[in-house]
Each structure stands twice: as structure tokens, then as C-alpha cells.
Amino acid sequence: MANKESDQRIPSSLEKFILHLHPNRIDSRAIKFNRTFGLGGILALLFVIISLTGLTLRFSYIPTVEHAYDSIIGIRDNTILGQFIRNLHHLSAKLMVLVSFLHLIRVYYSQSIFQKRAENWTYGLLLFFLVLASSFTGYLLPWDQLAYWAVTVITQIVEYIPLVGDSLAYLLRGSDTVDGNTLINFYTLHTGIIPLLFVVLMSVHFWLVRKAGGVALPKTEEKEKVDVIPNLLWKEIMVASIVIGGLFIVSVFYEAPLLDQANPLKSPNPSKAPWYFLGAQELLLHLHPFFGAVIIPLSAALFFFGLPYFRYKNVNVGVWFNSSLGKKMSIQSSSISFVFTFILIYILDHFLHFDIWFSGVPSVISTGVIPFLLYTLPLAGYLLFWYKNHKANNTEIIMACTSILLSSYVCMLLISLLLRGEGMQLIF
Amino acid sequence: MKLNRRKFIKRILIVAASIEAVFLLKDSVSKIDTFSSKELFNAGKADSFEKNKLYPFSTGQFFLKRFEDGGFLAMSVKCTHLGCVVNANSKTGGFNCPCHASQFNKFGEVLSAPATRPLDIFPIRIENGEILVDTRKPVKRSSYNKSQLTYA
Numbered sequence: 117m118a119n120k121e122s123d124q125r126i127p128s129s130l131e132k133f134i135l136h137l138h139p140n141r142i143d144s145r146a147i148k149f150n151r152t153f154g155l156g157g158i159l160a161l162l163f164v165i166i167s168l169t170g171l172t173l174r175f176s177y178i179p180t181v182e183h184a185y186d187s188i189i190g191i192r193d194n195t196i197l198g199q200f201i202r203n204l205h206h207l208s209a210k211l212m213v214l215v216s217f218l219h220l221i222r223v224y225y226s227q228s229i230f231q232k233r234a235e236n237w238t239y240g241l242l243l244f245f246l247v248l249a250s251s252f253t254g255y256l257l258p259w260d261q262l263a264y265w266a267v268t269v270i271t272q273i274v275e276y277i278p279l280v281g282d283s284l285a286y287l288l289r290g291s292d293t294v295d296g297n298t299l300i301n302f303y304t305l306h307t308g309i310i311p312l313l314f315v316v317l318m319s320v321h322f323w324l325v326r327k328a329g330g331v332a333l334p335k336t337e338e339k340e341k342v343d344v345i346p347n348l349l350w351k352e353i354m355v356a357s358i359v360i361g362g363l364f365i366v367s368v369f370y371e372a373p374l375l376d377q378a379n380p381l382k383s384p385n386p387s388k389a390p391w392y393f394l395g396a397q398e399l400l401l402h403l404h405p406f407f408g409a410v411i412i413p414l415s416a417a418l419f420f421f422g423l424p425y426f427r428y429k430n431v432n433v434g435v436w437f438n439s440s441l442g443k444k445m446s447i448q449s450s451s452i453s454f455v456f457t458f459i460l461i462y463i464l465d466h467f468l469h470f471d472i473w474f475s476g477v478p479s480v481i482s483t484g485v486i487p488f489l490l491y492t493l494p495l496a497g498y499l500l501f502w503y504k505n506h507k508a509n510n511t512e513i514i515m516a517c518t519s520i521l522l523s524s525y526v527c528m529l530l531i532s533l534l535l536r537g538e539g540m541q542l543i544f
Numbered sequence: 545m546k547l548n549r550r551k552f553i554k555r556i557l558i559v560a561a562s563i564e565a566v567f568l569l570k571d572s573v574s575k576i577d578t579f580s581s582k583e584l585f586n587a588g589k590a591d592s593f594e595k596n597k598l599y600p601f602s603t604g605q606f607f608l609k610r611f612e613d614g615g616f617l618a619m620s621v622k623c624t625h626l627g628c629v630v631n632a633n634s635k636t637g638g639f640n641c642p643c644h645a646s647q648f649n650k651f652g653e654v655l656s657a658p659a660t661r662p663l664d665i666f667p668i669r670i671e672n673g674e675i676l677v678d679t680r681k682p683v684k685r686s687s688y689n690k691s692q693l694t695y696a
Binding site: 405 | 568569570575576602603605621625626627628629642643644645656657658660
């Protein structure tokens with residue numbers, strides 16, 4: 117499909133630079149939409165949109181306790197297209213959290229994290245962390261009730277880390293409570309340090325994709341190579357247009373939330389963390405902070421960073437779910453873990469009151485070890501069943517573990533987001 | 545053991561980074577205090593407080609409780625779970641947290657989880673019959689005991 121007319125024009129240096137992000141020719145299977153769903157590309161586009169809108173907002177925003185809220189009001193009411201740009205920034209940031217999560221899932225389940233790509237998985241996780249960090253630091257800037265209490269709740273979770281927790285929270289906030297020092301800290305991180313880190317890590321991330329030979333594909337005898345221009349380029353332009361068009365349309369109608377100005381003397385009821393951290397907040401409702409804020413996040417992080425390096429026996433790079441057994445197990449274990457988490461939370465809320473029944477023993481055991489075992493033992497039994505009865509390999513077992521963890525987190529997040537009302541009580 | 549130039553420079557960098565990290569974590573970033581005042585909070589005449597009653601001081605962020613025997617206790621309004629502001633529960637005489645449903649009794653001790661320790665207290669001093677509360681540094685405690693009370 118090489119276009120003969122365009123061969124005669126010599127592209128400018130800038131065009132050449134952009135075109136060099138891709139190779140000249142590419143495997144035709146790599147550009148099928150359902151291989152990558154364009155998620156990585158969408159993220160790069162969102163980064164550009166967020167940077168541009170963010171830089172524009174920066175002209176009007178004042179990072180002090182006295183003026184922050186008023187400057188947002190000013191952007192909303194007295195600036196041409198001010199609210200539109202703010203909506204666009206807000207929506208793109210929300211979408212970025214969602215899309216980066218989907219990108220992570222896509223890369224993982226299409227088995228694209230092994231061998232040459234193992235290092236890039238690490239960079240991907242770091243970028244995911246940056247997405248959350250930039251979203252969270254931006255959360256405080258409007259200085260309304262939503263912002264103030266969400267950040268209070270999260271920085272308070274940090275205090276539960278043994279030994280360094282207090283000083284770490286103090287470093288983050290620049291103070292004992294969330295105040296003007298926190299605002300200036302978050303503003304600097306949000307508009308300076310994190311974007312800079314993004315640019316560096318993104319460059320490495322892209323380069324490592326190219327170095328590993330592009331999108332991971334299953335091994336095959338015959339390869340059909342096609343030109344990147346126009347085959348891939350057109351698809352990219354199409355996806356980008358759809359995303360930009362969609363965001364613009366929604367930004368006209370959707371209003372980025374802005375509650376009353378922050379009031380440190382009055383907690384709204386309920387006070388919730390930012391939506392992507394709600395799973396963690398839900399966890400803290402049921403588990404002792406030592407488990408909920410230290411052991412589980414730490415071991416989950418170790419697990420995810422270690423994923424490419426466990427000793428696998430039968431890895432099929434580029435094959436969705438590794439095998440048909442893997443597919444079956446992933447789907448079943450994530451459904452079961454979702455339902456199980458839901459039921460467990462329901463009975464923990466309504467029937468099991470370990471803190472009262474075992475008021476004699478330390479709370480680490482009554483509200484920590486016991487609920488923790490209540491969750492892990494049945495699921496371990498479930499995995500053992502697959503291992504014994506279906507001869508599942510460790511690749512599939514570990515994939516099921518990942519599915520269980522992700523699905524439980526999503527379940528907790530949804531419960532906290534949708535089903536908890538006043539006093540964080542379940543609304544049914 | 546051989547120590548070449550590269551190793552030497554690497555180690556120097558690691559040591560420098562660790563020292564920096566320790567300094568950062570050990571409160572070396574002392575910014576100006578934009579929030580709390582330097583002075584003790586004057587709650588007023590000790591005689592003016594009735595026994596067995598709870599007085600909220602929202603600007604000082606504490607509850608002042610006077611018990612049956614005349615002892616005063618100043619408890620922080622900050623829930624020890626995740627830092628929300630607790631409300632006084634007039635039925636039980638204790639406190640409820642609106643965020644995650646922790647409950648405390650009238651001494652600030654935990655009645656129901658997820659909170660794990662009692663409400664922090666502020667030291668009280670009584671001078672010339674006036675109650676002065678030191679709201680600058682909350683004191684953590686693991687349970688209530690009588691020595692925490694201050695008498696006029």
C-alpha cells in the first residue's frame with residue numbers, strides 16, 4: 117500500500133523525528149486493533165492534552181490557602197473557556213488513570229512482560245505510579261472540601277507505616293496537618309517534578325518498546341510485514357481523533373466538581389479518598405492498619421514488580437492468557453474473587469465483629485490476622501484445587517493470583533464508591 | 545578488596561543520598577508554621593465549666609470534658625483512624641467519626657474499630673483559675689487513666 121506520491125516529498129526533520137518513533141515496516145498482526153487496543157498511544161495523547169491544559173490553567177491558579185479556591189472560581193466564572201479547559205484537564209486525568217490500568221492489564225494478559233520486556237514492565241509500573249501521584253497531587257489544588265479531606269485521609273494512612281510513617285507524612289505535608297505548606301508541596305510536585313519525571317520515563321519506556329522489537333506477538337512461521345505509513349499511522353490518527361473528539365464533547369457538558377471551600381473544622385460525611393484509592397480505604401475499614409496500610413500494599417507491590425522474574429515453566433510470549441487453560445482460569449478466578457470479596461465485606465460489616473468478640477487480644481490479631489486469613493485461606497484452597505485437579509502450571513497459577521488481586525481491588529473500589537453512604541455504612 | 549574509581553564514586557553518591565534521605569525524614573524541612581498559633585489556647589475560667597459536661601472548642605480543635613470529680617481532659621477532635629473530625633454523640637456521651645464509623649467513649653477510648661487508639665489529648669495548665677490548653681502538640685496515649693486529668 118506504499119503511497120508513491122508522498123515518496124517524492126522529503127519530510128521535515130520534525131516529521132522524521134516523529135516517524136522514527138516507529139520502524140519503517142511492521143508485522144501486520146501488531147497493528148490489529150485488538151492486539152493493543154491503542155491504549156499506550158492513547159496514554160501518550162492524554163499526556164499531551166493534560167500538559168497543554170495544565171500549562172494554561174497555571175496562568176490563573178494561585179497556590180495559597182487564601183487564594184487557591186477563589187482562583188478556581190475565577191477560572192470557572194470569569195475566564196473565557198476557563199471551565200472548559202478545567203473540565204478537559206479533569207476528564208483527561210480521570211481517563212488516564214483508567215486507561216493506564218487497562219494498558220497494564222492488556223500488557224500482562226497478553227504475556228508481553230517477559231525476557232527483553234521485563235525491564236520495561238518495571239518502567240511501566242513506575243509510570244503507573246506517576247499517573248496516580250500526579251492525579252493525587254492535583255486533587256488537592258482546588259482546595260475545596262473534597263480535596264482537603266481526601267488528602268487528609270490518604271496522608272493519614274501514610275502515618276501507619278512503622279518507624280518512618282510519621283516523618284514521611286510530615287515530609288509529604290510539610291506540616292502536621294494539611295495546610296498551606298502541603299498545598300505548595302503538592303503544587304510543585306504536580307506542575308514541576310512529576311511532569312519532568314514523566315518525560316524521562318516515557319522516553320525510556322518508548323525506546324525499550326522499540327528495542328524489544330515492538331508489540332509482543334506469538335511465534336509464527338510466516339510473517340507479513342507492512343509499511344507503517346500509512347497502515348499504522350492512519351489507525352493512530354483515527355483513534356486520536358475519536359479520543360480528542362469524545363473528550364471535547366463530554367467536557368462541554370460535564371462539570372469538574374467543586375464543593376465548598378476547604379474547612380479544616382468540619383469533615384463532610386462521608387469523607388472519601390480519591391476514587392482510585394477507594395479500594396485501599398475500603399481495605400482499612402476491615403483490616404488493622406498494619407495489614408491494610410503496610411503488609412498488603414508492600415507485598416502487592418513486590419508481587420507486581422516481581423511478575424516477570426518468577427521461574428516460569430511454559431511461557432508463551434504474546435499469547436493471550438498464555439493458554440486456553442490460562443484463559444479459563446483467569447476468567448473464573450477473577451469472577452470468583454469478585455463475588456467472594458463482595459460477600460466477605462458484607463458479612464464482615466453485618467455479622468462478624470471480631471474487635472468486640474475478641475476484645476481481650478491485641479487488635480492486630482482480632483482485626484488483622486483473623487480477617488486476613490478469612491480472605492487468603494479460601495482463595496489459597498481454590499488455587500490448590502486448580503493445581504491438583506487440572507495440572508495447572510505455575511504460569512497459570514500466578515496469572516490466577518494476579519486476577520484475584522486485581523479483581524478484589526476493583527470490587528472494593530466499586531463498593532466504596534457506589535455502595536457506601538453516610539458514615540461509610542453500606543446502603544443496603 | 546579492590547576499590548576502583550567508579551566504585552568509589554558510586555559509593556560516595558549512595559552515602560550522600562542516604563544522608564540526604566535521613567535529613568529529609570528527620571524534620572529537617574522546617575517550613576514556616578502557617579496554621580497553629582504560638583500561644584496556649586485560653587479556654588476561660590475553670591469555674592465556669594459545669595461538671596459532667598462536654599465543651600467543644602472548634603477553633604482550638606479540641607473537646608474540653610469536665611468529669612464528675614471536677615477533672616479536666618482536653619481531647620483532640622481528630623479521629624485517630626484517618627484524621628477526620630469526630631462529632632460528640634449526645635446519647636452515649638462519647639464521640640462518633642463520620643468518615644469510617646469509629647466510636648469512642650467519654651474518655652476518648654475506642655468503642656468500635658477501625659480506630660486503634662484513643663483520641664489524642666492536649667496538655668492542660670491552670671493559671672489564675674484560667675484553663676490554658678497547649679494545642680501545639682497532641683499527646684498520643686494507649687488508654688485512659690486518671691493521671692491524664694487536670695484539677696483546678
